[in-house]
Amino acid sequence: MSAELVKAAIAAAEYAYAPYSNFHVGAALLLDDGSIVTGSNFENASYGMTLCAETVAIAKASSDGKLRAIRAIAVAGGADGKVAASADPITPCGRCRQIIKEVADLTQIDLPVHCAHADGFETYTLSQLLPHGFGPASLR
Secondary structure, three states, X not given: OHHHHHHHHHHHHOOOEOOOOOEEXXXXXXXXXXXXXXXXXXXXXXXXXXXOHHHHHHHHHHHOOOHHXXXXXXXXXEEOOOOOOOOOOOOOOHHHHHHHHHHHHHHOOOOEEEEEEOOEEEEEEHHHHOOOOOOHHHHO
């Protein structure tokens, strides 16, 4: 299922709106019923308004009432629209790691994050990507 999720992220990156960076990113979420939710990055001339692919996918799942159903995530991206062409895995940015942390805390799962690269993908847990993360428990 991990390879299928990565393929869905690669396909989602084709829909990226990235006229400024030309760095296309796609994300795919595996839900507990086996369905997949995707998202792609959406840039804005006011750069701070840009939406990352992971954030778009998670917001879609949330708006469908599926936030607590997320079981895994895949991310794929690349410069000049060449998705998964890099020898190094494409990992979520810091902001997205924090958003994924919120989901991980809700689901109580150390979510696997499959990160695409030219030869396939690497899998990390969220706690590997964001050790000592700030979450809801930090507010108590």
